[in-house]
Amino acid sequence: MDVQSVVEEPKVYLLARCKSTIADQLKYARCQREDIKTMQDTNYQDVKIRDVVRYFTGDNPAQWVESGEQHQGTYGCPTGCGAPRKRFMDLGYCLHLQVKSLEGRRQLITSLPAGARGGSAPFKGLNKDQLIQNLDATGYDFDLECNKPELESQLKQHLAGASHIPALLYDEQQSTLKAINLEQYEVSSFESLHNAKEHIKNLLEELPNHVNQLEVQSTFQGKEVMRGSDFRKLLITVTTHLAANGGDLKVVELPNTLCEVVHICYLGEDERSPRLVLRLANQIYMHSLLVREVIGTQPTSIKPRKLYGQYYHSISTHAPILYRLINLKSVNAKHQEKLFNSLRGILCDTTSRRPGEVLGIGLVRLQAEQQGESDMAKEESQVSALGKSLRSVVPSNNTVIPWRYLSKPGLQLHYQPRRKVT
Structure with missing residues (x-):
């Protein structure tokens, strides 16, 4: 059993019926x-907490x-x-800013x-x-x-x-x-489920324009909803294909570095170490520069604002710093998303959406449908299988930063300690 997942499993705290506007959410x-x-x-038992x-x-x-x-x-x-959105792709500028x-x-x-x-x-x-x-x-x-x-x-x-x-x-x-x-x-400052999923999606949408005879064919075509795990599996498939068929080394390294970044982001607290903290920083720095080098500042299939948007910015600028403070699995919104989707499905399928039924019957049905350890064991098995697949494509050797990257303005800023200011 994954103790970390059990301890951090979310519970329903507040069920509110309101519009999606900011003013209503703040009420x-x-x-x-x-x-x-x-x-x-x-x-707790005469112990102050x-x-x-x-x-x-x-x-x-x-x-x-x-x-x-x-x-x-x-x-x-x-x-x-x-950082303004138009400067998200400027790694040296973003790393210089204080939070x-x-x-x-x-x-x-x-x-x-x-x-x-x-x-x-x-x-x-x-x-x-x-x-x-x-x-x-x-x-x-x-x-x-x-x-x-x-x-x-x-x-x-x-x-x-x-x-x-x-x-x-x-x-x-x-x-x-x-x-x-x-x-x-x-x-x-970084949430691995959405940031990794959306960045993988953006990258795989643009990558075929820069690789000869590469077609990103998803084995999940026909699915109404593509989950984060689906995109991670697709990334592994593309990385394996590029490595097997050779080609430009920079193009092969681009998805490969992202594979290792995602792999580290989903590791548990028991595996976090100073070595992995440095490894993640190295791989993110390499990946950020490879995106700029392979794709450039003017992508073909998507707009620069999308490719170099919030997801790229969170990974390249904030993820290495946050991993020094906390295990990234602890701030993953996967469990919250799963709970929210389950509750929304129950309310849409089994109630008339009247306030009285939503609040009472909805919560009762949610508790009845939660299967506890069986669901958790199934999820642990899926995560373990995906982790093994990721581990099979990531390199085991030390990170080698090419000489052409050592003169980049963001190198020193990427490794120097930074923290928020009040």
Whole structure:
């Protein structure tokens, strides 16, 4: 039995019926905040226990809401590094940036008049006078003698993607994170399920344009939903095919390095070691540069904004740092996704979608359909088989960084210690 999976198995905590808008999702922040406060000091058999809420994990939309990051647009990194989307492919630039903590983002938002008033979109729809007032409050020397679009651009540049208060401080923006037992809380900068799946999907869509006689034929054609494991199996197939047929060494190394990155991301805490931390950093650095070298800055099948988007950025910039702090399997949203999909299927198939039935009958049916250890054993078997397949294609030799990469501006920044600032 995988002890880590048992301990980290998610449970249904809050079932809310609301629209998918940011404003509606933030309505439940007060309930969550009050529950977190009660976790500060608990007792178990006369032993005092202090629970520490450490990481939030989920897909990008959920991370954007939690951290207060703008949805789409010029920016979009939910961890608060402030990199514009058009600079995501610039590894040296992204590695040079410092990540703002959630408390730092709260202070940034509340330091401006519009942000201090609160709301889910405090900086949206400001007139010219209000823009000037907010820019003047920053204390920096901005050009205030310009038109409204230019003023909006300057304000966005100052906020660097921050659009509203972090979710758990909604309607209580003057309170600090320390006051509600969230002093060490942060949004996970990398989530292997979605980041790996989508990056593999983007890469395999573009790769046939750069390899002779390569057709990415999926054995999963006809499936309505392609899971993350399906894309990982497809990556293994492509990597094996390229290695067997030879060709340009750089093209062969491109999916090969990604295979090893994904393999390390799904290893358990018991296998994490300083050697693997360095190995992951090496392979990610190699893979990031190979993508640029093989595909270039102007892909053929997909837009550069998609290939070098949030998924590429999270892997190339944030994954090596996060792996030094925590096992990446612990911030994988796979179990949460599975639980959510099961609950959604139950509610769609067995209820009339009326609030009374959704809340009561839905939860009862979910508990009845959960099979506990049998499902977990089946999942462990699938993960083990996929891990063996990945292990068979990744090289066992040490990482060799070609001389042409040693002069790249991001090399030193990639290996030097970095951490968030408050």
